[in-house]
Amino acid sequence: MNAAVGNWLVVRARLLDQPVRAGEIVEVPHPDGSPPYVVRWQGDEHTSVVFPGADAVVAPGPPPAVPAS
Numbered sequence: 219m220n221a222a223v224g225n226w227l228v229v230r231a232r233l234l235d236q237p238v239r240a241g242e243i244v245e246v247p248h249p250d251g252s253p254p255y256v257v258r259w260q261g262d263e264h265t266s267v268v269f270p271g272a273d274a275v276v277a278p279g280p281p282p283a284v285p286a287s
Contacts, residue, residue, distance in 0.1 A: 219252070219253060219270055219274075219276060220250065220251035220252060220276070221243050221246055221251050221253075221255055221276040222243070222246060222251055223243055223244060223245065223246055224242070224243065225242075225243045225276050225277065225278060226240055226241065226242055226243065226276070226277045226278070226279060226280050226281070227240065227241055227242075227243055227255060227257050227268060227270060227274055227275075227276060227277075228240045228274065228275050228276075228277050228281050229270070229271075229273055229274045230273045230274070230275075232273065238281060239259065239260075240259070240260050240280055240281050241257040241258050241259035241260055242257065242258050242260075242280075243255045243256070243257055243276070244256050244257065244258050244265065253268070253269050253270055254267050254268055254269045255267070255268050255270070256268075260280070
């Protein structure tokens with residue numbers, strides 16, 4: 219998985235009734251774009267360091283259900 223600042227990390231819910239979680243990638247410490255990433259999550263604006271799992275994808279923009287800030 220590779221990302222750049224400004225991409226979005228989208229984490230799919232493990233259960234059908236849970237929402238998708240998405241956040242803007244605000245820092246990529248490695249020059250090759252590999253994890254971990256610093257992500258500012260939509261909704262609560264919480265920032266955290268993330269090592270994405272198999273349920274996550276990097277997207278060029280926010281998913282349609284998540285409004286951009």
